[in-house]
Amino acid sequence: MVAMGLLLIPLRRIYRGLVWLANSPMQLILAYSLLIVVCGALYHYFERSASLGDSVWWAIVTASTVGYGDISPKTWEGRVLAGLLISVMVLVVIPLITAHFASRLIVDTDAFRHEEQEELKNNLRRVRVLLEELAEREGITGEDTAVPPSAPSDR
Numbered sequence: 001m002v003a004m005g006l007l008l009i010p011l012r013r014i015y016r017g018l019v020w021l022a023n024s025p026m027q028l029i030l031a032y033s034l035l036i037v038v039c040g041a042l043y044h045y046f047e048r049s050a051s052l053g054d055s056v057w058w059a060i061v062t063a064s065t066v067g068y069g070d071i072s073p074k075t076w077e078g079r080v081l082a083g084l085l086i087s088v089m090v091l092v093v094i095p096l097i098t099a100h101f102a103s104r105l106i107v108d109t110d111a112f113r114h115e116e117q118e119e120l121k122n123n124l125r126r127v128r129v130l131l132e133e134l135a136e137r138e139g140i141t142g143e144d145t146a147v148p149p150s151a152p153s154d155r
Helices: 002-022 025-046 052-063 076-105 114-138
Strands: none
Touching (some): 002 025, 002 076, 025 052, 025 076
């Protein structure tokens, strides 16, 4: 069981990182830009014939899954990089962007904020105390009281 917990730690951190990215458009744009620059630099390193500008252009075209075909990797390292870039974009970045926009579209403007919920709960607690005091003064017992029901009188 301890080993399983240790194995799940990296997955939990990855999940938290993805949630952190999804909740901030600026961080998501920064992460996307960083991904493009890093992949462009790696492509330039793997494909010696490509200039740095062409390599960044390749990363943008590949990440957007357009793939014009004007620049394509010739080395196995470049091809692996292309597969990883496309996979990360399709499986992580695009869903994060979609989720962010979808969550903004379905915001319930009638929903209570946390502070309002806490105020309502406190008000309900005060009302309950007042009702219990009033019921005690009047000799009224509620259905949810701990007093056991009386036995039927016909026995």
